[in-house]
Amino acid sequence: MATTEFGEAVRRWRDRASPEAAGLPGGGHRRAAGLRREELAMLAGISVDYVTRLEQGRASHPSAQVVEALARALRLSGTERAHLFRLAGLVPPGPETVSAYVTPGVQRMLDRLAGTPVAVFDACWTLLIANPPYAALMGDPSGWRGDQRNAVWRHFLGPGSRARHTPESLRAFEAGLVADLRATRDRYPGDQRLRRLVADLRANSDRFAELWDSGTVGRHQAGRKTIDHPDVGPLTLDCDVLTVTGSDLRVMVYTAEPGTEDAERLALLTVLGTQSLTG
Template identity: 70%
Template sequence: MANTALGTALRHWRDRVSPQAAGLPAGSRRRAAGLRREELAQLAGISADYVIRLEQGRATSPSAQVVEALARALRLTRDERTHLFRLAGLAPPGPGTVPRHIPPGVHRMLDRLDGTPVAVFDAAWNQLLVNSLYTALMGEGHDLNGVRRNFLSPNTRVRDTPESRDALQAALVADLRRTAGHYPDDPELRALIADLRRHSPRFAELWESGAVGQHESARKTIDHPDVGPLTLDCDVLTVAGSDLRLMVYSAEPGTDAADRLALLGVIGTQSLVGEQPR
């Protein structure tokens, strides 16, 4: 049976999001102010054909991951996100699962910080949203979980010492253990921890130590292929009431790093080399 209610809701929400608000160029010869289906597909990380089939009611059982991605791309409120899950025939995530909803205020904050590299992670360090300068700084990648990247495929742009790597890994594991205590019913979180314990002896060792904490800040040097080395402060801020993490990179004013970061903002994402973010 065609799910026309889901398709109607998606079209309505798509029509009210401007491309500028979603960080996309407006282009020309647009018949409507809202997002095109291709643009929604790009933001949600799914195919345009699948968006069409959802809107036409020919795709009736989207996964929870697809629904979550659509909710983020459409900048839905918490109540609208819950409604979207129910239209898709899914139970909204419960209180024992890691929150992945991005409030509209966080979207607006990223819109206003276009000169600062910013990424949004959930409490399990799954990357949910980044701005273009963060992508230009850190590169694009396929594994969007920050803990797994650090243990299994670290970013070659970040200049590490053995001491700084050990400290970062210990902080991330302690933070993940804290998250596991807060969200004991999240199956994706349990699978992530099991996968890391199986494939990383270092993670397993740190996990067995039982440390609990919160990863908050660091100072990193990023060797960028186009603008050279940038030594930046990396601060992790928690969004009250949602447990989202905002990772913000900033340079001390008047330094070479500040000049290079400004240059990177001009270059944009034209020179991405396909490395993984961190």
């Protein structure tokens, strides 16, 4: 029964959500005003087949990550999100866990910054949303799963990022990243996912373990960054990180000084998207 109710709720909220409100282009012939299954699947980062099976009650026990992604794509309120978790047989995340809830207000802010690279991270530096200009600048994250979406994991155990570092800036960046994660651990000591992430990093990265065990304190700082893009070349941009009060979300925004070559390259990237000039 719960599985059927879950599917009915998803379908009802999908019918309610307009493409424009979800940040998608409207217009064209539509049999209904709401999102198509294909659009919801794209926004949530899951397959169309899985959305279909969920709505029809043929798929059971969706994970917390899937429920969170659907709630975010459907732009549910906090109360609606909690209800969707319960319909999935899950306990809604409480204040003792790192929140992955992106409020409709933050979603609308991203919609209005459609020409600017913007990404939203949780307090663990796990990527929640990246708009198309951010994907074009830093690489398409749509295929990343699990720890691949965590910026700390990607730096110490994964492929890293396109940001260029000097030895001095690298040391400062790593120290700030680890200190910020430590501060998050102190705020959310009961978060099992965060504890597992820290344990994995300590066990597999000597550099992370050294910084973690040294007790370094501080925060990950924003500033000017040079991004080595494989198609348009290096871009030196201002990187600002805004914290959303009450949810501990981090909104990362990249901008270029108007009239510069960096601004021209960034504008080209926005048009190019994630296509390759050499592909």
